[in-house]
Amino acid sequence: MGEPQTDDVSHYLSDEQVRQGIEAMFFAYRGFTRDPDRILETMAYGRAHHRAIHFIARSPSTTVNNLLGILGVTKQSLNRVLRTLIADGLVESRVGQSDKRERHLRLTEAGAKLERQLSDAQRARMRDAYRAAGPEAVAGFRTVLEAMMEADLRRKYHAIGEQDP
Amino acid sequence: MGEPQTDDVSHYLSDEQVRQGIEAMFFAYRGFTRDPDRILETMAYGRAHHRAIHFIARSPSTTVNNLLGILGVTKQSLNRVLRTLIADGLVESRVGQSDKRERHLRLTEAGAKLERQLSDAQRARMRDAYRAAGPEAVAGFRTVLEAMMEADLRRKYHAIGEQDP
DNA sequence: ATTGGAATGTCAACAAAGCTGACATATTAT
DNA sequence: ATAATATGTCAGCTTTGTTGACATTCCAAT
Numbered sequence: 001m002g003e004p005q006t007d008d009v010s011h012y013l014s015d016e017q018v019r020q021g022i023e024a025m026f027f028a029y030r031g032f033t034r035d036p037d038r039i040l041e042t043m044a045y046g047r048a049h050h051r052a053i054h055f056i057a058r059s060p061s062t063t064v065n066n067l068l069g070i071l072g073v074t075k076q077s078l079n080r081v082l083r084t085l086i087a088d089g090l091v092e093s094r095v096g097q098s099d100k101r102e103r104h105l106r107l108t109e110a111g112a113k114l115e116r117q118l119s120d121a122q123r124a125r126m127r128d129a130y131r132a133a134g135p136e137a138v139a140g141f142r143t144v145l146e147a148m149m150e151a152d153l154r155r156k157y158h159a160i161g162e163q164d165p
Numbered sequence: 166m167g168e169p170q171t172d173d174v175s176h177y178l179s180d181e182q183v184r185q186g187i188e189a190m191f192f193a194y195r196g197f198t199r200d201p202d203r204i205l206e207t208m209a210y211g212r213a214h215h216r217a218i219h220f221i222a223r224s225p226s227t228t229v230n231n232l233l234g235i236l237g238v239t240k241q242s243l244n245r246v247l248r249t250l251i252a253d254g255l256v257e258s259r260v261g262q263s264d265k266r267e268r269h270l271r272l273t274e275a276g277a278k279l280e281r282q283l284s285d286a287q288r289a290r291m292r293d294a295y296r297a298a299g300p301e302a303v304a305g306f307r308t309v310l311e312a313m314m315e316a317d318l319r320r321k322y323h324a325i326g327e328q329d330p
Numbered sequence: 331a332t333t334g335g336a337a338t339g340t341c342a343a344c345a346a347a348g349c350t351g352a353c354a355t356a357t358t359a360t
Numbered sequence: 361a362t363a364a365t366a367t368g369t370c371a372g373c374t375t376t377g378t379t380g381a382c383a384t385t386c387c388a389a390t
Contacts, residue, residue: 012300012304013295013296017283017295017303018288018292018295019223019288020307021291021295021303021310022219022287022291023223023322023325024310024311024314024322025194025197025306025310026216027314027318027319028309028310028313028314029194029312030237030310030312030314030315031314032187032190032248034315051191052251055189058188072195108216122187123183123184123187125313126183126187127178127183128312129309130177130178130183130186130309131178133308133309133312134308135177136305137304137309138177138182138186138302138305138309139177139302139304139305140258140298140302140306140308141186141302141305141306141310142185142189143302143305143306143310144193144294144298144302144303144305145186145190145192145193145297145306146189146193147293147295147297147298148196148197148290148291148294148296149193149195149196150195150199151194153192153195153196154192154210156192157189157192160188160198
């Protein structure tokens with residue numbers, strides 16, 4: 001509403017421009033996951049393990065249910081991943097203090113080590129892209145990504161790193 | 166090199182900011198695929214079919230080999246998808262004129278109809294996000310995504326829509 | 331105190347979509 | 361002629377998602 005309707009300003013909403021954005025998203029996501037993927041394929045782990053490790057690292061002592069909400073998969077699917085991570089000694093599952101039905105998850109020392117390895121690789125690529133693009137571009141990048149999220153995921157996205165998730 | 170090193174400018178490259186970008190990418194990608202996914206799950210198709218349909222629509226008469234390069238999967242994997250799309254009359258495969266080993270792919274009328282349906286849904290979300298973020302943010306978004314791509318994919322990304330791919 | 335619901339775990343079966351390896355068939359290039 | 365290329369296909373395996381069913385444990389409310 002109320003945008004100036006010059007050719008130049010409306011152009012960025014044209015089908016062609018939006019299609020190019022879609023393709024950019026597709027190709028960029030491949031770069032985004034490639035480095036961690038390469039590390040993981042040398043082990044018996046995949047992208048699902050990476051995601052679990054990432055969000056456990058970011059929200060230590062998170063519950064299984066909270067993790068389910070963030071990852072958007074079924075408990076059976078997550079459970080299969082967690083089972084191997086726990087069996088391999090990368091993740092620790094503790095019964096909740098107040099609610100003993102809950103399991104609180106945290107990385108072990110070995111888990112934290114792998115997390116650092118994966119995160120370092122992914123952040124290095126991301127940081128290189130950020131540096132190449134510059135701060136204003138990064139701000140725009142973040143703005144558009146946020147606008148693309150579903151509302152409930154946007155809330156979860158903002159809640160990460162806060163005190164009580 | 167040579168960036169001014171004030172707190173404000175270096176902050177966007179901090180681990181915390183980069184991590185947030187990684188998470189934004191993860192959550193946004195879910196929104197990015199969600200609308201087409203919902204349409205596809207009512208049929209016997211998945212995301213792999215969508216990708217094939219998308220790039221055939223964008224580069225009509227593309228060859229199997231070219232598509233393989235863009236999608237980054239094995240020929241067996243792509244062939245499984247193409248086989249069903251051809252059998253269902255959504256994609257047409259023609260023997261090449263100059264090189265008869267090649268198969269040139271294009272959408273049939275039915276294929277183009279599904280492509281429009283999927284593309285409309287995905288572009289609508291993307292356009293809403295673009296509009297909410299504004300043209301400068303979109304420019305930054307595109308810049309960062311390009312910087313995240315692998316070099317060979319960046320070339321392919323730019324080659325799409327050109328005369329001779 | 332019992333009952334109902336929530337959180338979790340587990341089993342089984344299945345599907346989508348990736349992979350490797352092997353092999354066949356045209357066709358083109360050397 | 362021979363080698364390389366483009367494609368298709370078969371078989372089998374992996375990861376990661378899905379449903380459905382069922383058990384356990386615990387909290388909370390009647």
